[in-house]
Amino acid sequence: MAFFFHYLLLTAIISAMFFILLRASRLRRLHLPPGNLGLPFVGETLQLIAAYKTENPEPFIDERVSRYGSIFITHVFGEPTVFSADPETNRFILQNEGKLFECSYPGSISNLLGKHSLLLMKGSLHKRMHSLTMSFANSSIIRDHLLVDIDRLVRLNMDSWTDRVFLMEEAKKISFELTVKQLMSYDPGEWSESLRKEYVLVIEGFFTVPLPLFSTTYRRAIKARTKVAEALSLIVRERRKEYEGGERKNDMLAALLAGDDNFSDEEIVDFLVALLVAGYETTSTIMTLAVKFLTETPLALAQLKEEHEGIRAKKSDSEALEWSDYKSMPFTQCVVNETLRVANIISGVFRRALTDINIKGYTIPKGWKVFASFRAVHLDHEHFKDARTFNPWRWQNNSGMSCPGNVYTPFGGGPRLCPGYELARVELSVFLHHLITQFSWVPAEEDKLVFFPTTRTQKRYPINVQRRNTSS
Numbered sequence: 001m002a003f004f005f006h007y008l009l010l011t012a013i014i015s016a017m018f019f020i021l022l023r024a025s026r027l028r029r030l031h032l033p034p035g036n037l038g039l040p041f042v043g044e045t046l047q048l049i050a051a052y053k054t055e056n057p058e059p060f061i062d063e064r065v066s067r068y069g070s071i072f073i074t075h076v077f078g079e080p081t082v083f084s085a086d087p088e089t090n091r092f093i094l095q096n097e098g099k100l101f102e103c104s105y106p107g108s109i110s111n112l113l114g115k116h117s118l119l120l121m122k123g124s125l126h127k128r129m130h131s132l133t134m135s136f137a138n139s140s141i142i143r144d145h146l147l148v149d150i151d152r153l154v155r156l157n158m159d160s161w162t163d164r165v166f167l168m169e170e171a172k173k174i175s176f177e178l179t180v181k182q183l184m185s186y187d188p189g190e191w192s193e194s195l196r197k198e199y200v201l202v203i204e205g206f207f208t209v210p211l212p213l214f215s216t217t218y219r220r221a222i223k224a225r226t227k228v229a230e231a232l233s234l235i236v237r238e239r240r241k242e243y244e245g246g247e248r249k250n251d252m253l254a255a256l257l258a259g260d261d262n263f264s265d266e267e268i269v270d271f272l273v274a275l276l277v278a279g280y281e282t283t284s285t286i287m288t289l290a291v292k293f294l295t296e297t298p299l300a301l302a303q304l305k306e307e308h309e310g311i312r313a314k315k316s317d318s319e320a321l322e323w324s325d326y327k328s329m330p331f332t333q334c335v336v337n338e339t340l341r342v343a344n345i346i347s348g349v350f351r352r353a354l355t356d357i358n359i360k361g362y363t364i365p366k367g368w369k370v371f372a373s374f375r376a377v378h379l380d381h382e383h384f385k386d387a388r389t390f391n392p393w394r395w396q397n398n399s400g401m402s403c404p405g406n407v408y409t410p411f412g413g414g415p416r417l418c419p420g421y422e423l424a425r426v427e428l429s430v431f432l433h434h435l436i437t438q439f440s441w442v443p444a445e446e447d448k449l450v451f452f453p454t455t456r457t458q459k460r461y462p463i464n465v466q467r468r469n470t471s472s
Contacts, residue, residue: 033082033362035064035073043075052452057344057388061085061376070376071360077106081350081369082362085376087383089359091406093351093372094414098123103416104352104369107210108218112202112225113277114270116263125261126415132259133275133419136182136252142426143323145250146182150430151320153177153188158434161465164444168460171287171431172196172280178427179279183252183272184235195231196280198224203281207452225273232269240265281454282345283424287431288461290339293390295443295463300335300392305436307331312437321430332429334395339428340410342390344375345455349412374409383407441465 038044044060051059061083064072070086084090093101102122113119118129135141142150157174176196177188186192205221212219236253243257252275256268263271294301311325349372357364364370381387384394384407411418418424435441444462449455 030365031361031363032365033071033073033360034068035083037073037075037080041078043078043080045076045078048074048076049452053450055448055450057449057451057455058373058376058379061373065376071362079369081371082364083371083373085373085380086360087377087407090372090374090377090409091413092359093370094349094409094412094416097351097415098126100354100357101351101370102354103350105350106207108208108221109206111210112205112221113274114229114266116267116270117274118271119274128261129271130415130419132255133252136255137420137423139422142423146423147323147326147426147430148320149181150178150427151434153181154427154431154434156188158438161439161467164462164464166460166462167291168284168288168457171284172200174431175284175287175427176276176280178283179276182279182423183275184239185249185251185253186235191231195228198227198231199276199280200224202228203277203454206454228273229269232272233265236265236268236272278418279420279423283427285345285455286339286343286424286428288457289343289449289455290335290428290432291435291441291463292447292449292457292461293339293342294335295441297390297392300390301436303331304335304432308433308436311433321433325433326426326429329429329433331392331396332432333425334392335432336425336428337395337408338390338392341378341384341408342388343455344378344410346410346412346418347375347451347455348373349416374412377407377409380407438468439465440468 036044038047048060051063056062064074064083065085071082071084071089073080073082075081084093097103103120105119110120118126118133121129137146154174157170157177161170173188173193173196176199177192180186180188180192180195201224202221205215205218205224208215208218208221210218212222236257239249239253240257242249243254248254248258253268253272256263256271294304307329311321311328315321315325351370351372353364353366353368353370355366377383379387406413411421411424441463444464445459447457447459447461450458
């Protein structure tokens with residue numbers, strides 16, 4: 001028995017060594033970027049996950065860029081992958097979507113979002129649906145229809161704030177309610193809060209092994225996704241009946257029902273699931289981190305207060321913000337830009353090579369994944385002075401920026417530019433306005449940032465709030 005065990009062990013070691021030598025020989029012939037594919041099958045996935053549990057925002061890429069340069073190979077989430085921390089290469093990847101590259105994400109994300117989500121659509125269908133989504137989040141729609149709801153729902157949530165609040169939780173409630181309202185015309189209530197709690201579980205499963213048998217988190221996420229789909233299916237069926245009866249509403253769901261594509265209920269549900277994730281997770285994190293960064297930068301907070309108090313002084317306490325008010329927030333836009341740059345809610349995008357691709361003297365083989373890292377570029381001192389310091393003044397008259405525009409890509413780019421980029425900026429600006437003019441606050445306890453599986457604070461950023469006397 002002992003002999004048999006040692007025989008199996010020796011066979012496994014020899015097979016692994018043969019695999020590594022064979023792979024190394026093939027890599028030399030392909031003229032790949034430098035790097036290390038790590039262990040057979042596992043690659044460097046464990047190193048990546050462990051690295052992002054530190055306080056360094058980009059440890060995995062930092063270490064490899066210093067060793068190999070801004071383009072390198074690794075093996076993560078089960079596949080060989082070319083990582084790019086080079087802005088020109090990132091732009092090339094984004095602009096050649098559908099030509100040389102196609103959208104490709106880990107199986108856990110694909111399974112949980114659904115095969116009909118905007119993130120996974122390709123070709124002409126993606127182009128049409130991306131345009132439709134952008135048409136419901138452009139400046140004129142926000143100005144004429146959405147701004148009044150944004151202002152109202154932010155105020156409604158803040159009305160319940162007393163003493164100690166977990167800002168991340170409150171921001172998530174606000175962003176989720178805003179997204180539900182914009183997509184389906186539903187006001188907040190027990191239904192939306194119950195749905196939001198299921199969404200939390202779905203998002204936790206995004207960066208797990210997509211095997212229910214081996215991952216409790218993924219298994220829980222699949223069950224939550226089923227509940228979300230059931231809840232949204234009921235809404236879609238009800239609205240389809242209303243539409244067939246002649247009732248019309250001006251929201252995304254109405255446009256999906258009225259479109260020429262004749263989408264099934266399942267397709268519409270997948271589409272809504274992904275848009276709710278996009279509107280919920282990213283915007284709430286930006287809101288929280290903007291407040292954290294401002295709290296840690298008193299001069300910036302003081303200048304922002306001056307700007308918003310000036311706007312509020314011209315209005316009554318209960319009067320809603322108007323589009324002209326939003327366009328009168330120049331320093332707020334500097335804060336928004338810098339929060340997006342430092343926080344990097346979207347750290348980068350995965351794509352898959354459709355053919356062998358030559359770039360910067362290297363070959364990316366057909367079928368390989370590529371990861372265009374926005375965060376690595378945003379935090380590179382070659383592109384931004386003191387890149388890892390929160391400095392909103394760098395955006396005043398573009399001072400502090402001596403680099404081409406393709407180094408700042410918080411919303412991606414190319415055909416898959418985030419369709420809600422302007423809406424996110426407006427929501428954050430309105431949120432900051434009401435927070436600053438209604439409250440003073442201090443951190444309830446020290447809270448640190450973590451960067452895996454998503455950027456967030458460890459303790460949901462607890463703060464002690466005190467309502468300001470605005471009548472004087």
